[in-house]
Amino acid sequence: MEVRVIAKCTYKSETIIFSVSSESSMVERASAKPLLSNEWETYIHHVGQKFDGGAEEFRLKLCKYALEVGFNFLYAGNDKKRWLLFVRIRNWRVAAGVFMLLVVKLLAVLIRAKPELKPVEIIHEFKDYYGIDISYYHAWFGKELAKLDVHGDESKSFNELVWYADAVKETNTGSLCTLDCEAGINRFRRFFVSFGGCIAGFQYCIPLLFIDATFLKSKYKGQLLCASGKNGNQGFYPLAFGVVDSETEENWTWFLQHLASILLPMGRVVTFFSDRNQEFDIKVPEVRCAYAVTEEEFKVAMEELRSLCQRIFQRMRYGEMANSLAESFNNWVGVFRDLPVLPLIEGIRQKLMVLNSQRRIEAEKWTTVLCPEMETRLCENAEAGRTWAVRRSNCTVFEVFADYSVMVDLEQRTCSCRLWQI
Structure with a gap:
């Protein structure tokens, strides 16, 4: 597209004189701060300039140029080769439709890196980095449009889970990936995934699993169920997770059944930790000794527990007293909880891949017999x-x-x- 500049537009504000002290003033310090929008005034610079991106690129750059230089333009008409605009210098403001387009394009970059941004935070980001004041409406609605631009239609995201499950099984050998829909209407109910690499690696982790659930914040809400272990270096180790419509006894049963199909072939006795949520408690019997109020009652309850699992009672103890590790996983994936279901799952997969790769590179540098964390503990005990x-x-x-x-x-x-x- 070719742009012909009929009259060059420049705008300079009136000079205002302040009475300041000899020390560096706030105005002087603030004026030195570079903005990401400083280069916008160079986007339109000569007659005959061409835009490879066509009309869309021209509209976006014209809006940025108008904001940075300081003028308003009104759309008057166009044909296949030309746009006709009227430019006004005084009391300028950018047309609402074009301004929203700019907000969406700028937010698309932010949303990719920080999908959890709130509208109030977006307002501050625009002010700090671009020097632009935007309303709460522009921040909120712009974020929704940017999410649509980046991640696509949220309702259609569920349709791609069938393809995703097949792709995981094909490209990640040993993975367990299951999609469950309501019979007859094919409406989404739940999705379970455990990647083959995570399953293989769990055989070398401490035989503990921390179970928890966290709510999702996307358009259709839901719950994210997770099962995380602990590796030899005391770091959390995500084994499996699932997306369900709600946290119910039926969904927990379904999740644990799939988890059992992973654990049983390993032939290991695995201890479960949970935050004692109501739905999960139904599947796990109450341990009386944890609620004993007297020493005598505790001893009786402990003997009952010992008689039920005498062999296990003599096995290894790991000193775990809380389910805080599951909360670590919830915080770890918190940045994805605003996303549609497929970007949520894919975001967790990518983060898992990076985590395992970083740990592998780090482990190649180890020179001790034990993992560094346990080696440190052993040395501290020996010193004591x-x-x-x-x-x-x-x-x-x-x-x-x-x-x-x-x-x-x-x-x-x-x-x-x-x-x-x-």
Whole structure:
């Protein structure tokens, strides 16, 4: 498209004199701040300038140029080769339709990097980086249009899940990816995914799974169910997640059944942690000893628990007392909770890929036998015990003298200080 400049437009504000001190004033400091919009005044610069992007590029650059230079233009008409505009210098403002187009285009860049931005934050971003004042309506509606431009129609996003499930199974060997829809009407109900690499890696993680759910903020809402483990370096390890319409007993049962199909072939005993939400409690029986109010009641409840799982009772203990790791996953994926279902799932996949790649590169630099976090703990314990005196009783029982003496049984994994039993 060719643009002919009939009359060059320049606008200079009147000179205003302030009485300031000899020290650096706020006006002087603020005027030195560069804006992302400073280059806009160079977008239209000579007669015969061509725009490779056609009419859309011309409209966008004209709007930016008008905002930066300071004039208003009115659309008068056009043909296949020309646009006719009237330009007004005083009391200028940009036409609403063209201004909204500019807001959407600028927001599209922001939304890709920060999809969780609120309208109030968008208003501040525009003021700080472009020197433009926009209304709450422009910020809110512009964000909705930008999301549509970046991620597409949210309702159509569900239609692509069938293709996505097949693509995951084809490109990620060993993955479990299931889409469940209502029979007859094919309306979305739930989606489960666990990538093959995550399944393979979990076999080398601590046999603990932290279960939790977090609500989604997109147009159709819903819940994100997640199951995360903990690796040898004490970092969280996402194993599986699912998108469901609501957090119900039926949806939790469906999620856990798919989780069981992953865990059972491993042949490992896995302990589950949850935040005791009502729907999940239905699937897991209550442990009385956790709610005992007297020492006697606790001992009775503990013996009942011991009799039910005597073999497991003697196994490894990991010192986990809370479900905070699941909250770490919720915060980790929080940036995607505003997105449609497919960009949400794909965003988590990409972040998982980057996380695993970074951990692999970091692990290649390790030189210790154990993971660095556990090696550090072991060294700290060894340093703390350098002044302790140890007396052997038999092959597995020792008496340790520090501020006071305690009996340690390595075979039973017990200590008279009771700390090992926690």
